[in-house]
Amino acid sequence: MTESGFEARLARAVREMAESGIRPFDPRAMAEAVVATRRGPFGLGHWPATREGRRWFAFAAVALLLAALLGLALAFLGSRPAETGRLAFVRNGDLWVANLDGTGARLLVAHDPKDQTLGSCTGVQWSPDGSRLAAEFHVNDGDPRHRRISVLSAEGASLGSFDVELGPAAVEGPGIAFAWAPDGNHLAVLAPQASVGGLWLIDGQGRLEQDLTLPQPYRAANPIYPLSISWSPDGRLLALTGCPCSSENNGGWILPMDGSESRAIQVPGGGNVLSFAWNPDGTRLAFGSANWNGPTQDPDTPGELWVVGASGGSAERIAARVELIEVTGWSPDGKWIAFSEPGAIDVVRADGTGTPVRVGANTNTAATRWSEDQRLFYLDVPQQQTAATPSELQAIASIKVLDPAGGDPRVVLDGVDAYPAFDLH
Amino acid sequence: VAEHLFGMEDTLAADDIASVVVARAASGDVRALEQIIARYHDDMTRVCVVVCGGDADLAQDAVQSAWPIVWRKLGTLRESRRLRPWLLTIAANEARQQLRQRRRRVVVELDVGVTRSSRDDPADSIRSVDLRAAVGRLEPDDRTLLALRYVAGFDSAELGRALGMSPSGVRSRLERLTARLRRELDDD
Numbered sequence: 001m002t003e004s005g006f007e008a009r010l011a012r013a014v015r016e017m018a019e020s021g022i023r024p025f026d027p028r029a030m031a032e033a034v035v036a037t038r039r040g041p042f043g044l045g046h047w048p049a050t051r052e053g054r055r056w057f058a059f060a061a062v063a064l065l066l067a068a069l070l071g072l073a074l075a076f077l078g079s080r081p082a083e084t085g086r087l088a089f090v091r092n093g094d095l096w097v098a099n100l101d102g103t104g105a106r107l108l109v110a111h112d113p114k115d116q117t118l119g120s121c122t123g124v125q126w127s128p129d130g131s132r133l134a135a136e137f138h139v140n141d142g143d144p145r146h147r148r149i150s151v152l153s154a155e156g157a158s159l160g161s162f163d164v165e166l167g168p169a170a171v172e173g174p175g176i177a178f179a180w181a182p183d184g185n186h187l188a189v190l191a192p193q194a195s196v197g198g199l200w201l202i203d204g205q206g207r208l209e210q211d212l213t214l215p216q217p218y219r220a221a222n223p224i225y226p227l228s229i230s231w232s233p234d235g236r237l238l239a240l241t242g243c244p245c246s247s248e249n250n251g252g253w254i255l256p257m258d259g260s261e262s263r264a265i266q267v268p269g270g271g272n273v274l275s276f277a278w279n280p281d282g283t284r285l286a287f288g289s290a291n292w293n294g295p296t297q298d299p300d301t302p303g304e305l306w307v308v309g310a311s312g313g314s315a316e317r318i319a320a321r322v323e324l325i326e327v328t329g330w331s332p333d334g335k336w337i338a339f340s341e342p343g344a345i346d347v348v349r350a351d352g353t354g355t356p357v358r359v360g361a362n363t364n365t366a367a368t369r370w371s372e373d374q375r376l377f378y379l380d381v382p383q384q385q386t387a388a389t390p391s392e393l394q395a396i397a398s399i400k401v402l403d404p405a406g407g408d409p410r411v412v413l414d415g416v417d418a419y420p421a422f423d424l425h
Numbered sequence: 426v427a428e429h430l431f432g433m434e435d436t437l438a439a440d441d442i443a444s445v446v447v448a449r450a451a452s453g454d455v456r457a458l459e460q461i462i463a464r465y466h467d468d469m470t471r472v473c474v475v476v477c478g479g480d481a482d483l484a485q486d487a488v489q490s491a492w493p494i495v496w497r498k499l500g501t502l503r504e505s506r507r508l509r510p511w512l513l514t515i516a517a518n519e520a521r522q523q524l525r526q527r528r529r530r531v532v533v534e535l536d537v538g539v540t541r542s543s544r545d546d547p548a549d550s551i552r553s554v555d556l557r558a559a560v561g562r563l564e565p566d567d568r569t570l571l572a573l574r575y576v577a578g579f580d581s582a583e584l585g586r587a588l589g590m591s592p593s594g595v596r597s598r599l600e601r602l603t604a605r606l607r608r609e610l611d612d613d
Contacts, residue, residue: 006607011575013556014475018576021474021481027463034462034492035455131453153453160500204452205500 035155085371086126086154088133089422091415092394093120095135097154100371100424102399102412108156111137122147122175123421127184130154130425132204134187136176139163147176149189151206160206164191177229177242188212188238190229199229199240199255215253215262218242228275232310233282239265241273241287252276252287254310265308268315277327278310279350280334285310286350288339290324305339307350318352328368331376338368338376345378359402360409367421376402380409381418393418447505450496458496465509466492468577469516475572476520478561483527487520494519513577514587517569524565559606567602574599 085100088108098105111120119138126133131154139146145166151159164176177190186209189200201210218240227242238255252265252273265273271289278285289304303325308315319325321341329338330350337350338359345368348356360378367379381397397418400409416422450457469491473484494515502511560571573579573587581592588595 007603009553010556010560010571010603010606013553014560014571014575015471016553017479017557017560018471018474018572020479021470021484022467023470023481023485025462025466027459027466030462030466030489030492031455031459034458034496155453157453157497158500159452 035153085424086130087377087399087413087422087424088124088126088135089399089413090121090124090417093417095121095124095133095152095156097133098413100377100401100412105413108133109135109150109152117141117148123178125178125180125421125423126425127180127204128182128425129184132159132184134178134180136178147191149176149178149187149202149206151187151204159204162187162189162200162202162206162208164189166191175227177227177240179229179231181231182233182235188229188231190227190240190242199238212238212255215255215264217264218251218253230276230278232278233280237282237310239276239278239285241275250289254285263312266315267304267306268317271304272324274324275326275328277330277337279330280332283310284308284350286318286327286330286337286339287315288325288327303341305337305348307337307352316352318350319346319348319356328378329370329376331370331374332372333374338370338378340365340368347376360400365397365418369422369424371401371424377412377422377424378402378409379416379418379422380411447499447502447508451499451502461495461508461512462492465512468509469512471576472513472516472572473520475560475576476517476565476569477524478563478565478568479557483523484520487523488516490523491516491519510577510579510583510587513573513579517573517577517587521565521569555610556606559609563602570595570599570602 087098087100087102089096089098093111094107095109096105097108109118109121111118117139119140121135121137123136124133125135133152133154135150135152137148137150138144139148147164147166148161149164150161153159166175175191179188180186181188185204187202187204189202191198199212199214200208201212203209227240229238229240231238236257238257239252240255241252250265250267250271250273252267254263254265256262265276265285265287267273267287267289274288274290276285276287284307286305286307289306303321304317305319305325305327306315307318318337319339324341326340327337328340328345330336331338335350336347338345338347339356340346344358345360345365346356347359348354359376360380365379365381369377371377378400379397380400394417395415397416398411399413399416399422401412402409446457446460450461466488469488470484473487473491474481477483477487491512495512498515502508560568563571570584570588573584579587581595584590584595584599585592590598
């Protein structure tokens with residue numbers, strides 16, 4: 001389109017009109033205000049689009065500022081160090097966040113039984129930098145095989161999603177396991193079923209990046225509980241569990257991300273690998289085991305905790321229990337490993353010296369998280385409820401914390417759903 | 426030529442920011458959003474002012490309503506190189522929405538001083554003021570067409586995408602609009 005003389009004058013007049021509306025603005029303040037408007041389940045809050053709205057917004061901002069200052073003053077007077085991390089947890093199928101001391105609990109994503117797409121939340125994980133969350137949801141389309149991994153901003157804004165169709169055996173079983181890569185740019189998603197499941201790499205907006213190949217023995221097996229997936233700290237290896245063992249296949253595998261051949265983790269004496277935890281520098285790997293289906297050389301020690309070098313070698317037994325053992329986390333300083341058995345959570349020195357310390361008794365959970373300051377957070381589920389129906393498992397558990405300085409575990413949050421794992425950053 | 430380059434400069438710069446910043450903003454990075462706002466807020470305001478018939482306050486409201494929409498939908502932008510036209514289209518739509526919501530007659534207070542005239546001829550200045558007044562009297566949809574053409578620098582294809590029309594339909598509508606303004610201003 002070329003401009004004639006009249007069109008050129010028209011264009012100039014339009015541009016002059018356009019210039020008359022330019023006002024100075026602060027991009028940073030505007031960006032923060034835009035982000036602050038995001039609220040609720042995948043939705044948009046109400047930006048004060050009118051002048052009256054902006055006046056209310058300014059009033060609310062001043063009120064919030066005063067409240068924040070008051071809170072800071074109270075925290076200072078109480079000589080209580082400010083909490084810097086955040087918890088994410090599930091309550092009544094909704095996704096919540098809170099401060100590490102349990103204050104500031106806020107509903108982030110509410111599920112709606114009438115919503116055709118958004119069912120209850122069944123798991124959550126923070127990105128490594130704490131800026132985003134990945135959460136697993138049921139999909140309310142009448143097909144229990146359908147699950148969704150949603151990527152959310154820390155404010156609850158939807159950044160994308162990835163839908164997974166489970167095979168029949170996985171619906172009532174392990175569901176989906178997912179884990180952020182250490183660089184925070186990718187998620188690994190594991191839903192092993194021979195026909196429709198698999199292992200995928202998705203990006204920070206839920207878009208499929210790579211369809212990864214599961215080891216053949218893993219693909220051929222039906223998944224069992226627990227299903228787990230974890231990245232090595234350098235992001236080069238994926239450790240996964242979830243298939244029943246045989247004498248050749250103990251259910252634990254290490255997958256190099258460069259496409260080279262995967263490696264099976266063998267439980268000395270046989271048994272299932274139930275879960276993995278990398279030590280902070282990625283040189284060692286702890287795993288728990290049970291002897292379901294496997295040849296048992298020592299029938300008195302069916303549950304064992306092992307540590308093995310990431311590059312291979314002999315596994316060293318760190319602890320043994322009469323029940324199965326799940327490794328739930330390696331402390332940030334690398335000195336301790338937390339593990340669970342039915343009815344209890346224990347902590348043991350990673351070098352195998354000393355006896356395990358009972359952290360939580362009469363509890364039933366496999367969910368623990370270490371904070372940066374070496375405190376151990378865990379989900380305390382009443383034992384008598386472990387065989388309840390899913391709806392009866394809602395809001396019955398507590399998140400507790402054990403301080404390394406000593407003392408009894410302290411309740412951080414009550415009313416947490418029993419089985420979906422919580423997370424902190 | 427200078428006015429043509431005015432639009433071209435924005436398009437080229439948009440490519441630069443798109444490849445680096447859009448993905449970060451889409452993943453929730455507020456600082457990346459800040460960069461996008463710093464780069465495009467004025468452009469969006471210019472478009473909105475014209476769509477709103479010169480009502481700068483209403484245009485500011487429209488742009489401020491547009492940014493949360495941008496933040497929410499940024500992840501749906503398939504081609505980051507199309508960030509600028511995408512933003513300006515959202516801004517124009519939001520300005521039209523503001524006009525509909527207010528349901529008020531826009532009183533255009535025209536600045537009789539010519540702010541960007543490249544000529545000193547008083548006759549040119551008077552014609553420019555008359556033209557701006559005539560643009561202010563147009564329907565919002567017509568002003569949107571002019572804003573996206575002459576301020577945003579959209580070509581026929583981009584205008585078609587933004588307005589839901591074919592490129593040839595855009596050209597004929599623009600010709601009819603121009604002819605109507607010429608008749609109204611007795612500009613032969």
